[in-house]
Amino acid sequence: MQGLGEAFMLIMTGDRVLIDITFRAITVSGLATILASCWSIPLGVSLGLGRFRGRQLLKGVFNALMGVPAVAIGLLFYLILSRSGPLGGLQLLYTPAAIVLGQSALITPILVSLVAVTVETVDPEIKRLALTLGASETAANLTVLGESMGGILLSISASFNRAIAELGVALMVGGNIRGATRVLTTVIALETGRGAIPLGIALTVILLGIVGVVNALIYIVQRWVQG
Amino acid sequence: MVKHIGLKGSMRLKNTYTIIAATLMITIIIAAYVAWPKAGTRRLIVSTTTSLYDTGVIDMIEDAFEEEQKIDLHFISVGTGLAIAHAERGDADMILVHAPGKEQEFMEEGYGVNRKIIAYNYFTIVGPPDDPAGIRGMDPIGAMETLVEMGRKDEATWVSRGDDSGTHSKEMELWLLIGLVASELGEEPWYFEAGTGMGKTLQIAEEKQGYTLADMGTYLKYGESGLVSLEVMVESGPSLINVYSAIAVNPDTVQNTEFEGATTFIEFLASEEGQALIGEYGIESYGMSLFKPAVKLLETESDPEVTRWIEEAAFFMGSECPPEYRRGDTDLYG
Structure with a gap:
């Protein structure tokens, strides 16, 4: 286990590169999760509670899309964001923003499917009751959303974990540029090849740590929400 | 009973709004941080x-x-x-x-x-220290010819960059000099296409105890820092x-x-x-x-x-x- 001691030193001394990369990874994936939540949660709720034709089909589609590999999304966004692609004028390729967009697309199906399942399992009586008490359709849906907050938070944390742990998107649209788009996974994958094994180990430990801390936080928030 | 559920429900509704508002605020702050261009660069x-x-x-x-x-x-x-x-x-x-x-x-x-x-x-042909193909000290052409021969006898392995890089181009050029086409060699069991960068290819060659073509710079860095034990087999020359x-x-x-x-x-x-x-x-x-x-x-x-x-x-x-x-x-x- 060459480099383990050095890795420990890097973490303990708060190596600047290490902190920089960790902070960027959390920011980028956190932003991607929040962005994806903006459309995925309403979509998931309407898929779970709505009664319209093609609902089952749509749910099936989102379930299937959960399996799309990250590199496929990476390639798609590379082609879209490339200067010769349709959104090339925005000059977003090889920026953190490009990773945010790619990751938010990657986790959308996960979030939609999990949210849909979560709200479906809430007792239908609650929505009916809210409607009887004079709530509008939206307010009634929000009540259901509130009732299933625990499951929703779990869906969000699962999505964040997927985003921060993925490599394909970050590599293809980020490019692993020093000081700009290096995130935990790209560094672990590429820099160990350059001999930076201690850094790789340290970042792996941090990645595991983040996932652990996020889940702990979500647990605490869940407890708080459910009173 | 009904009243109880209603009360609790509205409290959770309030919590939901709080969470949404807080999240949006955090988003705006982070987004501003990420999107803000470095001033004047x-x-x-x-x-x-x-x-x-x-x-x-x-x-x-x-x-x-x-x-x-x-x-x-x-x-x-x-x-x-x-x-x-x-x-x-x-x-x-x-x-x-x-x-x-x-x-x-x-x-x-x-x-x-x-x-x-x-x-x-310079490019250099590197290989395992015990040199199973026996090419040490040969000129590039002789070394490539011997490698093919020994490879086909299952005595040597070759790791190609296989990624359309400059080093890969050079390798294909060397195979052509002895009348072989790299893409056809790819079908043979002793010839591996790594499809990756120089550093990684050296590491693959190390693990497989094979030979590969490397640029001197990357080889020195990896050799000197103990990442690979491969040795230089063929010295630099005009080709x-x-x-x-x-x-x-x-x-x-x-x-x-x-x-x-x-x-x-x-x-x-x-x-x-x-x-x-x-x-x-x-x-x-x-x-x-x-x-x-x-x-x-x-x-x-x-x-x-x-x-x-x-x-x-x-x-x-x-x-x-x-x-x-x-x-x-x-x-x-x-």
Whole structure:
């Protein structure tokens, strides 16, 4: 286990590169999760509670899309964001923003499917009751959303974990540029090849740590929400 | 009972709103942080060969350059073939590559201008210390012939870059010299195509105890830092010279490129300071320089023999950059 001691030193001394990369990874994936939540949660709720034709089909589609590999999304966004692609004028390729967009697309199906399942399992009586008490359709849906907050938070944390742990998107649209788009996974994958094994180990430990801390936080928030 | 559920429900509704509001506020703050451009800096995207990247020389050059210029250098590490493809798509502003044949094509198709040869070193064939194929000390041609023979007898393995890079181009050239086509060799069991960068390929060769073609810079870095135990089998010679060039993307062909920045960076690489940085890199850690500066050598012909090798390997129409491929106001060509 060459480099383990050095890795420990890097973490303990708060190596600047290490902190920089960790902070960027959390920011980028956190932003991607929040962005994806903006459309995925309403979509998931309407898929779970709505009664319209093609609902089952749509749910099936989102379930299937959960399996799309990250590199496929990476390639798609590379082609879209490339200067010769349709959104090339925005000059977003090889920026953190490009990773945010790619990751938010990657986790959308996960979030939609999990949210849909979560709200479906809430007792239908609650929505009916809210409607009887004079709530509008939206307010009634929000009540259901509130009732299933625990499951929703779990869906969000699962999505964040997927985003921060993925490599394909970050590599293809980020490019692993020093000081700009290096995130935990790209560094672990590429820099160990350059001999930076201690850094790789340290970042792996941090990645595991983040996932652990996020889940702990979500647990605490869940407890708080459910009173 | 009904009242109870209603009360609890409305409390959770309130919580939901609080969470949504808090989240949105955090989002706006983070988004502003991420999207905010560094004040007054321009972004220059450089697609570079893996050898320059894997050795770390590029990181040191970046630090020195960014101290002087308000240009933010962004390096994408890919093989030469992909670097050129990136540049043609407009995803890079300039390229740092080492495949003269591909470079000429790139320029003739109108994509590249202001080419400058900045450094050179040699390719080398490396292999396991016990040298199962027995090629140590041979000339490149003899070594390649022996490797095929021993490989087919299952006595040796070859790891090819297989990624359309400059080193891969060189390897295919060497196979052609002995009348073999690399893509056909790929079908044979002793020939592995790694499809990845130089550093990784060396590590694969190490794990498989195989032979591979490497540039001297990357090999030295990996050998000296104990990442691979492979040894040099074939010494440098004219047929193994490895010439690195910088080429700016032609602003007339590709839109939205940072041409001015690219030219500034090429001028920096060719400047005395840039050349000294390249020449000194590695001396401290590896006992010798990984890349040899080429600008002064070509200007003064201080070593006529090496000058001739470079000219034969990497000049087009008797020049590193014929006048019709020069753009803008630059003193790159004396």
